Structure formats: structure tokens, C-alpha cells
Amino acid sequence: MTAQEAAAGAMGVPRGRGDTLLRAVEEQERARERRARWGIVAGRVAVGVGFLLAWELASGRLVDQFFVSRPSAILGALWTMLVEENLLYHLRFTITEALAGYIIGASAGLLLGFALARVDLVFRIVEPFVVAFYGIPRIALAPLFILWFGLGITSKIAVATVMVFFIVLINTIAGIRAAPLPLLQVARVMGASEWDLQRKVIFPAATPFIIAALQITVPQAMIGAIVGEFISSNRGVGHLISREAGLLDTPGLFAGIFSLLAVVLLMNQGITFLGNYLMRWSPRRGITRDVV
Amino acid sequence: MSPSQPIIEAREVFKVFTAQGNRHDRRAFLALHDVNLAVDAGRFVALVGPSGCGKSTFLNMIAGLVRPTEGIVRYKGAPVEGVNTDAGYITQDDNLFPWRTLQENVEVALEFRGVPATGRRAEAGKYIAMVGLGGFEHHFPHELSGGMRKRAALIRTLIYEPDVVLMDEPFGPLDAQTRVILQDELLKLWEGSGKSILFVTHDLVEAIALADEIVMFSRAPGTIKRRYTVPISRPRDVFRIHAHPAFGDFYDQVWRDLKEEIIEVALEVRER
Ligand SMILES: Nc1ncnc2c1ncn2[C@@H]1O[C@H](COP(=O)(O)OP(=O)(O)OP(=O)(O)O)[C@@H](O)[C@H]1O
Ligand SMILES: [Mg+2]
Numbered sequence: 001m002t003a004q005e006a007a008a009g010a011m012g013v014p015r016g017r018g019d020t021l022l023r024a025v026e027e028q029e030r031a032r033e034r035r036a037r038w039g040i041v042a043g044r045v046a047v048g049v050g051f052l053l054a055w056e057l058a059s060g061r062l063v064d065q066f067f068v069s070r071p072s073a074i075l076g077a078l079w080t081m082l083v084e085e086n087l088l089y090h091l092r093f094t095i096t097e098a099l100a101g102y103i104i105g106a107s108a109g110l111l112l113g114f115a116l117a118r119v120d121l122v123f124r125i126v127e128p129f130v131v132a133f134y135g136i137p138r139i140a141l142a143p144l145f146i147l148w149f150g151l152g153i154t155s156k157i158a159v160a161t162v163m164v165f166f167i168v169l170i171n172t173i174a175g176i177r178a179a180p181l182p183l184l185q186v187a188r189v190m191g192a193s194e195w196d197l198q199r200k201v202i203f204p205a206a207t208p209f210i211i212a213a214l215q216i217t218v219p220q221a222m223i224g225a226i227v228g229e230f231i232s233s234n235r236g237v238g239h240l241i242s243r244e245a246g247l248l249d250t251p252g253l254f255a256g257i258f259s260l261l262a263v264v265l266l267m268n269q270g271i272t273f274l275g276n277y278l279m280r281w282s283p284r285r286g287i288t289r290d291v292v
Numbered sequence: 293m294s295p296s297q298p299i300i301e302a303r304e305v306f307k308v309f310t311a312q313g314n315r316h317d318r319r320a321f322l323a324l325h326d327v328n329l330a331v332d333a334g335r336f337v338a339l340v341g342p343s344g345c346g347k348s349t350f351l352n353m354i355a356g357l358v359r360p361t362e363g364i365v366r367y368k369g370a371p372v373e374g375v376n377t378d379a380g381y382i383t384q385d386d387n388l389f390p391w392r393t394l395q396e397n398v399e400v401a402l403e404f405r406g407v408p409a410t411g412r413r414a415e416a417g418k419y420i421a422m423v424g425l426g427g428f429e430h431h432f433p434h435e436l437s438g439g440m441r442k443r444a445a446l447i448r449t450l451i452y453e454p455d456v457v458l459m460d461e462p463f464g465p466l467d468a469q470t471r472v473i474l475q476d477e478l479l480k481l482w483e484g485s486g487k488s489i490l491f492v493t494h495d496l497v498e499a500i501a502l503a504d505e506i507v508m509f510s511r512a513p514g515t516i517k518r519r520y521t522v523p524i525s526r527p528r529d530v531f532r533i534h535a536h537p538a539f540g541d542f543y544d545q546v547w548r549d550l551k552e553e554i555i556e557v558a559l560e561v562r563e564r
Contacts, residue, residue: 186387189355190401190452191377200400204391281391283434 069250074258077251085240087259093236095263097153097225101160102267105221106214109165113172114198123173130173134166142227151232160224164217171213175206208282211275218267222260297369298330299456299488300354305363307349323349325513327363331488333455338499339492340546341509341517342553347492348384350514351458354490355381367456380454384461386445388433394444395420395429401452419447423477439470443477450481459491463498475501475530483527496546500524501533508549511557518549 052071059070069077081087116123116130142159149155179202187201229238237256244252307324324346331337339347352358353365356376365372367379388397398416407415420426423443433441442463449457463471475498482489493499499506503522510517523538533539 182383182385182387183389185355185357186381186383187389187400187404188375189357189377189379189381190449191404193404196404200403201389204389207391281393281432281434283390283432 066250069254073251074254077249077255078258081240081252081255081259087237087240087255090235090237090240091259091263093153094222094225094229094238094260097156097228097236098160098221098263099267100157101224102164102217102221104157105161105164106168106217108161109168109213110172110210113169113176114202116169117173117176118198118202123177130166130169134170138162138166139223139227142224142231146228146232151234156225156228156233156236159228160221163220163224167217167220168210168213171209172206175209176202178209179205204278204281207275207278211271211278214271215268215275218271219264222264226260298366299333299368300329300331300490301366301369302327302329302350302353303364303366304328305350305353305360305365307346307353307358308361322513324360325515327515329507329516331490333488334486335505336482336489336491336503338503338506339490339509340494340496340499340506340550341514342511342550342557343494344557345509345512345553346514347509348460350509351381351460351490351492354456355379355458378454379456379458380449380452382445382449382457382459382462384464386433386441388441388444388448390433393430393432394425394436394440397433397444398448398451401448405452415451419451422481423447439466439474442466442470442474446474446478446481454487456488456490459489461492461494464494471498472530478502479528479530496543496550497533500539500543500546501528501530506546508546508553511553511560517553520546 055068056071059065059068065073078087116126138159141162142155145158146155149158183201183205184197187197192201225236226238226241229236230242233239237260241253241256244250244256305324305327306322309321309323311319311321327346327350339350341347349358353360354367354372354376356372356374367376389400392400395413395416398419399412402412402415417429420429423446425440425443425447428436428440433444436444446462463474466474479502491499491502500522506520506522508517508519509515520542523542524533524536
């Protein structure tokens with residue numbers, strides 16, 4: 001590099017070859033991202049199709065079809081359920097229960113977490129109680145909730161809520177307590193109020209923990225709703241599944257499970273979007289490709 | 293505040309720490325011992341002393357993050373009670389918020405102070421340009437170099453124009469060239485601003501190049517051992533500070549005193 005080139009570079013003036021290289025890398029990067037996106041889609045389709053195909057072929061040959069059914073039969077059962085048994089009606093109940101429980105449990109966990117974790121003394125007093133409640137097999141509370149809240153939708157929402165609440169609470173508290181002290185101090189000296197601290201320092205510092213909890217609890221909420229429906233209900237997918245099981249109708253049973261799977265995947269995708277947005281500052285996301 | 297009154301004043305300040313580590317060994321530790329210091333407004337004061345002598349603790353007290361166990365620290369005449377949001381504090385680690393872009397990091401103090409978004413943006417843009425960070429506004433801290441992060445930490449504090457800026461080894465982890473460049477930028481930003489700066493450093497050349505006055509702490513428990521007036525006029529050329537005729541003798545004198553303390557620390561370690 002000549003002195004002239006060095007000076008031009010230092011002042012940020014694009015140099016001929018470097019500039020070309022810049023454009024080329026940008027283009028490469030865009031192409032790579034496009035390829036990666038399609039590659040991921042194709043990969044997923046391949047894995048899904050491969051799995052279903054293997055299942056279809058194994059069923060009736062390697063394993064008794066009575067126990068594992070087969071994808072084609074399940075698809076048929078799904079269709080029957082959809083048109084004859086009002087699957088969408090039942091799904092609507094289950095989704096409402098799971099979603100309501102999820103939202104209530106997660107919001108309560110977040111709010112209480114923020115209330116408890118900021119004052120060390122308060123946290124140290126309540127910690128064993130939180131852990132003790134968390135330690136209860138929460139599913140075992142389902143019959144109790146049905147006793148309290150009746151056979152309707154409320155008792156299922158309550159079960160879903162406790163499934164979500166403690167996990168979000170404990171993670172939120174852990175996240176808040178992991179907020180780096182120097183950042184808090186620096187913010188305070190710069191004039192941050194307690195509200196500023198909570199919103200602009202503690203919350204972002206705790207997001208990795210909170211997002212993890214929100215992801216883990218999506219299926220938990222679903223489990224809560226379904227278990228509630230198993231125990232006593234005349235509607236909802238849980239009710240549908242337990243009826244199919246009672247009739248020894250394996251394809252119907254799997255059809256119910258698959259419809260739940262779809263819902264959980266969809267909810268999870270929503271949380272993933274939220275997480276990617278809230279964590280866009282994290283060096284771990286996307287940049288790792290430069291690290292090899 | 294009357295003009296003759298010091299902007300920062302420490303009187304008979306003592307600090308005792310207890311470690312949180314071992315519950316069965318809660319030995320208390322004396323970090324500062326009878327510290328007395330007055331700093332006049334507009335002065336650039338360097339604090340030097342052996343590692344662990346309580347320099348950071350002393351800055352923390354002025355920032356209101358640590359309370360003296362005994363004695364009093366006054367800021368603009370009033371005792372420091374609670375966080376001192378009037379001062380600026382630049383720590384050794386840049387402590388930028390990893391979830392904020394450069395621009396958002398520079399703006400944050402104004403945001404805390406309720407300055408509306410448009411005013412904030414304009415002000416931040418001005419400071420970002422001043423230290424040559426234009427074009428990096430939307431980079432997150434992990435996408436900046438060490439020197440860039442330091443510049444960001446510097447201007448995000450200067451942006452709210454604190455009358456006192458506390459700096460704790462701000463250029464410590466930088467390479468020698470970037471260091472001198474940043475020292476030069478700091479002096480340019482400070483000269484004529486009327487701000488007081490308390491600048492902790494282990495580098496005597498840095499202390500001499502920047503400060504009006506050097507305050508030397510003794511080894512722990514830290515107390516003020518000596519004060520020196522730097523015999524070099526302003527404006528200064530930090531790139532060629534060694535070449536100043538008064539530099540050599542003054543450096544030797546300060547270094548002799550500091551060496552005494554450092555050797556004592558080494559001997560104490562060996563005796564243990
Ligand atoms: N929060 C704390 N709890 C207990 N001890 C502490 C605490 N902060 C500092 N100390 C102790 O006080 C002494 C002085 O620490 P301080 O950080 O002020 O030193 P320093 O002069 O800044 O050193 P260095 O030059 O290495 O940064 C050290 O012995 C340290 O262990
Ligand atoms: Mg220190």
C-alpha cells in the first residue's frame with residue numbers, strides 16, 4: 001500500500017478495488033441469505049416428507065398398524081374430523097384456553113417478577129415460597145381447579161395459567177438479577193429514573209431469559225388446556241382425543257395430536273419473531289457466520 | 293456556590309469494605325484512610341497510585357455510588373447523598389448498552405433527562421461527528437472497535453454537559469496510538485469548556501500530558517501522599533509531550549515517589 005492509498009483509506013474514500021470488493025461481498029451476502037432461506041425451507045420439507053414416508057412404509061410391515069396408524073389414514077381421519085366432527089369448533093376452545101392461560105400466566109409472571117426481584121430483601125424472603133410452588137406437580141392441580149372453577153372454560157384457563165406462570169416468574173427474576181451492575185450504575189449517574197432503569201436497562205438485560213421462558217411455556221400452556229379437557233369436558237381437542245382413544249381409533253387420536261402440533265408450532269413461531277426482534281442487538285444472532 | 297469554593301471536597305474520608313464472599317470470614321478491609329482533597333472548578337486533576345489503593349472507590353463516592361464510612365464528600369458545596377446525576381462518569385469498561393445502537397447510546401442520557409427526540413438526535417449527531425464516528429450511527433456496540441467504543445463512551449457523557457467528569461482509566465485497554473489520539477481529542481473537547489475532570493490513570497506520561505495537577509495516593513489503605521502541579525503550559529501537544537523541556541525532571545520526580553509506594557506493596561506481598 002502506498003502512502004497515498006493509506007491516506008485515502010484513512011479518510012474513508014473508497015478505493016477502486018476495495019470498492020468493487022465491497023459491492024461484490026454485498027451481492028454475495030444477499031445471494032447467500034436467499035440460498036440459506038430456500039435451503040432451510042427445502043431441508044424442512046425433506047425431513048418432514050422423509051419422516052412421514054418412513055412412517056407410512058413401516059406401518060403394517062414393521063409395526064402393527066393398530067398401534068401406530070399411518071399418515072394416509074391420519075389424513076383421512078383429520079378430514080373426517082374436520083367435516084363431520086367439527087374439529088374447528090373444538091380447536092377454537094382449546095386455543096382460547098391455551099392462549100388465555102398463556103397470556104395471563106406470562107403477564108402475571110413478568111409483572112410479579114419485576115416487582116419481586118428489584119428489592120433484594122423482598123426477593124430473599126419470597127424465594128423459597130416461589131420455588132416451593134414451582135415444585136408442585138402443577139398438573140395435579142387440575143382436578144382442584146375444576147372443583148373451584150367448574151367444568152367450563154375457566155378451569156382449563158386456570159390450569160394453563162399455572163403451567164406458564166411459575167416458569168416465566170422464575171426466569172424473569174433470574175434475568176433481572178443478572179443485569180450487570182455497572183450498566184445500572186452508569187445509567188443512574190446519567191440521570192435514569194427507576195422507571196427508566198426498569199424499562200431501558202433491566203428489561204433488555206433480562207430479555208434472553210424472558211424469551212427463553214416464553215418459548216418453553218408455549219407447549220406448557222397447551223398441556224394445561226388439554227389435561228383440563230381430559231379430566232372433564234364435553235368440548236375441546238382434549239375431549240376429542242380422549243374420545244377417540246376410548247373408541248380405540250388410533251388415526252383419530254393422531255389426527256387430534258397433529259392439529260395441536262400445528263397450533264403449538266404457530267404460537268412458537270410468533271414468540272420466535274418477537275425474540276428475534278427484541279434480541280437484534282445480540283452478537284450471537286446472524287453474525288456467527290463471520291466467526292466460522 | 294461562591295467562585296472560591298472548591299467544586300469537589302473530601303474531608304477526613306474513610307472507607308471500610310466487607311467482602312461478600314465467605315460468610316464465615318467477614319473481615320473488614322480499610323480501603324481509604326483519612327482522605328482530604330479539594331478540587332477547584334475548571335481543573336483537570338489526575339489521580340495516580342498503586343493498584344487497589346482506592347482510586348475507583350473515591351470516584352464512586354463523588355458519583356454517589358458508594359458512601360464514605362466516615363467523613364464527608366461535598367459536591368458544589370453540598371454533601372453527596374445518593375446518586376450524583378450532576379456529574380458524568382466514564383468507567384474503565386465502556387459500559388455501552390449492548391442493546392442500543394451507537395446513536396441510541398449517545399442519546400441515552402438526554403433521553404433520561406427528558407429531552408425530546410428531535411433535539412436529542414441533532415445533539416448526538418453533532419458529538420458523533422466531532423469524534424469522527426459519522427456513518428456508524430446504527431451499529432451496535434459489538435460492531436465497533438475498542439477505540440470507537442471508547443469515543444462513544446466519552447461523548448455519551450459529555451453530551452449532557454456535566455460540570456464534573458469522572459474518568460476511571462478511560463483509555464486503559466487501548467493500544468498506544470489510539471490512546472494518544474484519544475488524549476488529544478479529550479483535551480480539545482475539554483479546553484475552554486470550564487469543566488472539571490478527575491482522571492484516574494496508571495500512566496504517568498498520560499497524567500502529565502493531560503492534567504493541571506497530579507494527586508498521588510499511597511498504597512492501601514489509600515490516603516493522599518502528595519500533590520504536584522504539572523509545570524507545562526497549555527495548549528499542549530500530547531504527541532510530543534516527551535520533548536517538552538520540563539517533562540524529564542518532573543516525570544522522574546513523580547515516578548520516584550510512586551515507585552516507593554509500589555515497592556512497599558511488593559514487599560508486603562512477599563512478607564505474607
Ligand atoms: N464493593 C466492594 N466490596 C469490597 N471491597 C471492595 C469493593 N470495592 C473495592 N473494594 C476494595 O477496596 C480496595 C480499593 O479498590 P479500588 O477499586 O478503589 O482500587 P483502585 O485504586 O481503583 O485500584 P486499580 O488501580 O487496580 O483500579 C481494593 O482492595 C478492593 O478490594
Ligand atoms: Mg480502579
